[in-house]
Amino acid sequence: MTPRVLVLSGPNLQLLGAREPALYGSTTLAEIHGRLLEVGGAEGAEIEARQSNHEGDLVTWLGEAARDGFHGVVINPGAYTHTSVALLDAARASGLPVIEVHLSNPDAREPFRRRTLVGRACLGRVAGFGPLSYELGLLGLLRHLRREMPPEIAARVEQPARGA
Ligand code: DQA
Numbered sequence: 001m002t003p004r005v006l007v008l009s010g011p012n013l014q015l016l017g018a019r020e021p022a023l024y025g026s027t028t029l030a031e032i033h034g035r036l037l038e039v040g041g042a043e044g045a046e047i048e049a050r051q052s053n054h055e056g057d058l059v060t061w062l063g064e065a066a067r068d069g070f071h072g073v074v075i076n077p078g079a080y081t082h083t084s085v086a087l088l089d090a091a092r093a094s095g096l097p098v099i100e101v102h103l104s105n106p107d108a109r110e111p112f113r114r115r116t117l118v119g120r121a122c123l124g125r126v127a128g129f130g131p132l133s134y135e136l137g138l139l140g141l142l143r144h145l146r147r148e149m150p151p152e153i154a155a156r157v158e159q160p161a162r163g164a
Contacts, residue, residue, distance in 0.1 A: 003145045005138060006070040007036055007049040008058055010078035014051050016103075024103050027131045036074075039135050043142050055080055055087065062090035062098075071145050072097045074137045077118045081106065084117055091121035097144055101137040102127035 009029060012019060017028035033049040040047035048070075052058055058077065065073055073096055080087050081100065091098045098121060105128030106113035119125055123144060126137040 003045040009051040059090040099137040
């Protein structure tokens with residue numbers, strides 16, 4: 001099976017490269033997408049990358065991902081990370097393994113960024129490594145899809161916590 005991964009980026013991430021470079025760096029989203037295609041290709045995976053500023057687009061794409069033949073999702077939900085019950089529900093409803101990624105480390109920033117709603121539906125999270133967070137998230141997802149995780153971790157991620 002060729003793993004097919006959908007990479008989603010949320011609001012304001014189309015501005016990467018120009019947006020607060022001290023925080024987010026100088027790499028553009030197009031460059032990040034190009035790198036993910038390379039890394040994914042080298043791993044024998046197919047990658048499709050999309051960005052939207054609209055919560056509804058991200059919800060729709062998550063909802064259609066399984067039907068469209070994707071096996072997993074890497075998502076940087078941007079500010080919707082911290083606010084969107086709709087994205088949390090969509091990630092859960094997708095039935096797919098979802099990895100949350102961030103360029104910055106939200107836990108080391110303002111208190112309102114420490115809460116992730118989307119993360120409750122995610123297999124894992126990579127944050128704080130700039131553009132590399134996307135690559136690391138993709139590589140972790142591919143290991144999971146190939147059942148290459150250590151068994152004790154695989155068993156845990158089969159049943160992600162649903163707690164309050
Ligand atoms: C971000 C972190 C979010 O808190 C913020 O709203 C963003 C970018 C990141 O990649 O570091 O838009 O998701």
